[in-house]
Structure formats: C-alpha cells, structure tokens
Amino acid sequence: MFKRRIPLFILAFVGTLLIVSVFIPPMENLGEDFTLFFDIIAVFAFFLGGGNLVRIHFGKLRRRKKDWGFSIVTLVAFFFMLTIGLLKVSSVGGVWNIPLLGIGDPAAIAASPTTEGSWFQETFNYVINPLQSTMYALLAFFVASASYRAFRAKNREATLLLLAAFIILLGRTPFGMELTRWVPESFSVLQIPNMAIWIMNSPNLAGQRAILIGIGLGVVSMSLRLILGIERSYLGEDRG
Amino acid sequence: MKKSTLIVMAVVVVLFLLSWVLKASALQPEQGSYILRGFLVTFAAFLTLAVMSFLYQDNPFYKFAEHLFVGVSAAFWMCMGFWTTIVQNLIPRLSTSLADYFMVPQRPEGLNLFFYTPVILGILLLMRLSPRGGWISRWPLAFIVGTTAGLNFIRYLRSDFIKQISSTFVPLLGTQWEGIGPFLSNLDLSASGQLVLLLSNWVVFLGVFTGLIYFFFSKEHKGAFGVGSRVGIWILMITFGASFGYTVMGRISLLVGRITFLFGTWLELI
Structure with missing residues (x-):
C-alpha cells in the first residue's frame, strides 16, 4: 500500500491536476507553483546526490579500494566548494567577508553567490570553467576520429551526411567565404556560406521538425502511460 | 607507484611552482593579490593540460582533474540550488524572520504554507540514503514524475506537435x-x-x-x-x-x- 499504491496515486493525481488546470482559468497558476515545487525538490535531489557522493567516496577511502587517493581529491574539493559557497566567502581588496559567520559586511549575505570577487565565483572561473570547457573541447579530437570512420562515402546516405556536414563546417569559416566569393550575386545561393544557411533553414529544419513531431508524440504517450499507471519502472524493482 | 611516475610528478610540481612564481611576478605591477591570481591562472592551465593529457592515455593527472571536477561541480550545483531556489523562492514564502536574516524581499502576497509540501517531499527524498526507509523516497519521486508528465503532456503537445505541424x-x-x-x-x-x-x-x-x-x-x-x-x-x-x-x-x-x-x-x- 505505502510502497506502491500511494506513489501511483500521487503521480496520477498530480499529473491529472496539471493537465486539467490548463482548461480551468482559476487554476492557471497551478502549473507555475508546481514547477517551483519541482525546482525545490530538485534542490533536495542535489543534496541527495552530494550525500551519495560523500558516502561512496568515504566508503572507497575506508576500504582502501583502487585509486582511493583520488577520493580524497573529490572529498576535499566537494567540502571546500560547499563551505565557500554556503558561507559566501569573499575577499575584495584584502577585506574578508563571511556574512553567515558575522565576519565583515553583514549586507554581503544579500549578494549573489556568483558576485565577482567571491571565492565561489573564482573557483568557478579558474577550476570548473577550464575543466568543463576542456572536457567538451576534448570531444573535438574524438569527433575527428569518429568522423573519419563515419564520413567515408560508402553509400548515398553517407554521402549526403558527409556533404551536409562539410558544407556547414566550411560555410562558417572565412576560407569557405573566400572559396566561392567569385560566384555572381544572381547565383549567390551557391556561395558556400549561403548554402550552409539554406541547409540549416530548409532540409535541416524539415528533418528536425519530423524528429520533433516524433518526440512530441512519444512524450505525450509516455506521460499518459505514467499517469494511467501503466508505466511503473520508476518505482524500482522492489514490488513490496 | 612506479619510479617513472614519481619522476614525472616531481617534474610537474616543479614546473607548476616555477609557473606560479613567474606568473605572480608578471602580474605584480598590475593587480593586488597577485600571488593568489598567479596561482589561479597556473592552476587553470594545469587543469587544462591535465584533461588534454587523456589524449595520450589515462593517467594520474587526468584522474586528479576528473575527481576534482566531480567534487567541485556537485558542491557548485548544491550551493546554486540553495541560494537561488531555497533562499530566493522558498524562504520568503515560508518565514518572514528567515527572509529578513537572508535579506531577501518579502513576497507581496505574504506567506504561503502550501510551500511546506515540497519541503516535506524533499526531506522524504533524502530518506533514500537510509537503508531501511529508502522506499519512502518513492513518494517525492512520484511527485516529480507526475509533475513532469502533467506539464510535458500539454507543453510537448503544443510546441513539439501542434506548432510544428502548423508551421509546416x-x-x-x-x-x-x-x-x-x-x-x-x-x-x-x-x-x-x-x-x-x-x-x-x-x-x-x-x-x-x-x-x-x-x-x-x-x-x-x-x-x-x-x-x-x-x-x-x-x-x-x-x-x-x-x-x-x-x-x-x-x-x-x-x-x-x-x-x-x-x-x-x-x-x-x-
């Protein structure tokens, strides 16, 4: 009953209520309130994720598992960032502010955590940002090797994929612009940058739209399955 | 740990310190707290190179950067969630004294005790960490899934289905x-x-x-x-x-x- 029926009831009730609210003007704001509820619970989910991270890495450390030394890095980084973020530690011009501990300017508590000069923002700028953008930039190399395999024009479909990608890539570089600068204005659609724009706005748009319509139908049918209690995988395997 | 690994690590540490000193001295005339600034720039460069070193093969520097990223990112999103959602949106709806403490403006419509619901559901979600009471986290999970299903049902029908067809x-x-x-x-x-x-x-x-x-x-x-x-x-x-x-x-x-x-x-x- 508590483990299975109540979650099914909560889901069906909340889902139906939000769909019905669209058709009843006094309930129009319900969607906004529930979105905010969702955001608030999501913050608790972040705390849950943080708690789980600490639990896993402490466990690794305690059992001296492989690479346990790196768990220390994760834990130190986590608690350091958490402390400076929650306490809003900042030091501007040699003046320290830790408003939650009563150090420095108490009005600093109202400042955004991402204010320039806060340690939280500095850590974002000099640790998270380089790591994040380099991780994504690294994909450029893997994409290059993947595209070598994928872009061999083995058949008509692969050739189309290759041509579209090539024109888009070339169309966004000065080299692409220089390459077809000689094409007269009355044939300007054949200039590579214009061709890239045309591909993005016409066949690409058509393909994206077909995919979006498919996604829309998929989401609607999955929502219905959830609300009607047909889809229950989110409850996990314990069928108690 | 292999001797060669230790040598490489020692070389990296020496290069890091050297870069820090050079960077700090280069920044000295321009900025205050140049020692910290020099360290931050050098550390960001080290992290960039550490991640790029994965192109050669998996190595301790990459693992260091990876583990650091996980720890810092998790805490970053927790703090952002706390300050932007809990403090800005939840506290002014639940308590005037807490809103005064955090110096956030009061809501014009006053307190709304209805907003204790997500707090209770959020606490229930944290029960997932408990080995015996973990099942109770299904309730907030059902709420999250229900909200997503209810909102997406209309949203996707409008934007991904009807609007895309009419634009075609x-x-x-x-x-x-x-x-x-x-x-x-x-x-x-x-x-x-x-x-x-x-x-x-x-x-x-x-x-x-x-x-x-x-x-x-x-x-x-x-x-x-x-x-x-x-x-x-x-x-x-x-x-x-x-x-x-x-x-x-x-x-x-x-x-x-x-x-x-x-x-x-x-x-x-x-």
Whole structure:
C-alpha cells in the first residue's frame, strides 16, 4: 500500500491536476507553483546526490579500494566548494567577508553567490570553467576520429551526411567565404556560406521538425502511460 | 607507484611552482593579490593540460582533474540550488524572520504554507540514503514524475506537435505569388530570390512529410510509401550531417578558447 499504491496515486493525481488546470482559468497558476515545487525538490535531489557522493567516496577511502587517493581529491574539493559557497566567502581588496559567520559586511549575505570577487565565483572561473570547457573541447579530437570512420562515402546516405556536414563546417569559416566569393550575386545561393544557411533553414529544419513531431508524440504517450499507471519502472524493482 | 611516475610528478610540481612564481611576478605591477591570481591562472592551465593529457592515455593527472571536477561541480550545483531556489523562492514564502536574516524581499502576497509540501517531499527524498526507509523516497519521486508528465503532456503537445505541424503548412507558391509570367521572368538563384524561397518551402513541406513516413513503422516501406520513406532518410541524413557539423564547430571553438587561454592568459605569447 505505502510502497506502491500511494506513489501511483500521487503521480496520477498530480499529473491529472496539471493537465486539467490548463482548461480551468482559476487554476492557471497551478502549473507555475508546481514547477517551483519541482525546482525545490530538485534542490533536495542535489543534496541527495552530494550525500551519495560523500558516502561512496568515504566508503572507497575506508576500504582502501583502487585509486582511493583520488577520493580524497573529490572529498576535499566537494567540502571546500560547499563551505565557500554556503558561507559566501569573499575577499575584495584584502577585506574578508563571511556574512553567515558575522565576519565583515553583514549586507554581503544579500549578494549573489556568483558576485565577482567571491571565492565561489573564482573557483568557478579558474577550476570548473577550464575543466568543463576542456572536457567538451576534448570531444573535438574524438569527433575527428569518429568522423573519419563515419564520413567515408560508402553509400548515398553517407554521402549526403558527409556533404551536409562539410558544407556547414566550411560555410562558417572565412576560407569557405573566400572559396566561392567569385560566384555572381544572381547565383549567390551557391556561395558556400549561403548554402550552409539554406541547409540549416530548409532540409535541416524539415528533418528536425519530423524528429520533433516524433518526440512530441512519444512524450505525450509516455506521460499518459505514467499517469494511467501503466508505466511503473520508476518505482524500482522492489514490488513490496 | 612506479619510479617513472614519481619522476614525472616531481617534474610537474616543479614546473607548476616555477609557473606560479613567474606568473605572480608578471602580474605584480598590475593587480593586488597577485600571488593568489598567479596561482589561479597556473592552476587553470594545469587543469587544462591535465584533461588534454587523456589524449595520450589515462593517467594520474587526468584522474586528479576528473575527481576534482566531480567534487567541485556537485558542491557548485548544491550551493546554486540553495541560494537561488531555497533562499530566493522558498524562504520568503515560508518565514518572514528567515527572509529578513537572508535579506531577501518579502513576497507581496505574504506567506504561503502550501510551500511546506515540497519541503516535506524533499526531506522524504533524502530518506533514500537510509537503508531501511529508502522506499519512502518513492513518494517525492512520484511527485516529480507526475509533475513532469502533467506539464510535458500539454507543453510537448503544443510546441513539439501542434506548432510544428502548423508551421509546416507553408505557401507552396511563395508568399508573393503574382502569376506564372512574373515568376518565370525572375528565375535567378540569389539567396533571397523567389525561386530559392519557393524551393525552401517545398523542401520543408515534403521533407517533414517524408521524414514522418520514414518513422511510420506500421506499414511496410514498399512502393510509393517506400519511395517516400527513402526520401525521408535522405532528409534525415542531411539533418544529422548539419547537426554533426554544428556540434564539431562548437567543440572546435571551445578548443580554440582553451588554446587561447594557454597561449594568451597563461604564457602571454599571443
């Protein structure tokens, strides 16, 4: 009953209520309130994720598992960032502010955590940002090797994929612009940058739209399955 | 740990310290707290190179950067969630004294005790960490899934289904059709010419139609239906190629950004 029926009831009730609210003007704001509820619970989910991270890495450390030394890095980084973020530690011009501990300017508590000069923002700028953008930039190399395999024009479909990608890539570089600068204005659609724009706005748009319509139908049918209690995988395997 | 690994680590530490000193001394005339600033720039460069070292093979520097990223990111999102959602949106609706403490403006509509619901559900979600009471986290999970299902049902029906279909029905003779004579008298291939615009409308209409035919699996793709399906594949292939090219461009611009940082901000060579 508590483990299975109540979650099914909560889901069906909340889902139906939000769909019905669209058709009843006094309930129009319900969607906004529930979105905010969702955001608030999501913050608790972040705390849950943080708690789980600490639990896993402490466990690794305690059992001296492989690479346990790196768990220390994760834990130190986590608690350091958490402390400076929650306490809003900042030091501007040699003046320290830790408003939650009563150090420095108490009005600093109202400042955004991402204010320039806060340690939280500095850590974002000099640790998270380089790591994040380099991780994504690294994909450029893997994409290059993947595209070598994928872009061999083995058949008509692969050739189309290759041509579209090539024109888009070339169309966004000065080299692409220089390459077809000689094409007269009355044939300007054949200039590579214009061709890239045309591909993005016409066949690409058509393909994206077909995919979006498919996604829309998929989401609607999955929502219905959830609300009607047909889809229950989110409850996990314990069928108690 | 192997001797060679220790030597490499020692060399990296020495280079790091050297870079820190040089960077700090280069910044000295310009900025206060130059020692900290020098450290931060050097550390960011070290992290960039540590991640890039994965291109050679997995190594302790990459693992260090990876573990650091996990720890810092988890805490970053927790803090952002706390300050932007809990403090800004929840506290002013639940308590005036807490709102005063955090110096956030009170809500014009006053307190709303209805907002204790997500707090209770959030606490129940944390029960997931408890080995015996973990099942109770299904309640907030059901609420999250229910909210997503209810909101997405209408949202996707409107934006991904109805709106996309209505946008597909474009005038196939162009928006400024003045008859066959004027049309034939102006058949240039300029990017903004009527022929190209007309072709775009046909490609969008037929492209969506044939793309949907390809995704329809309840009928065998044979005959005229098969031809439509094949055209649909071509359109989808162009879409995938365009998306691929776009993604590669994005990644390359990020790479350029990192290289600019290394050679500009850190080494000051460009």
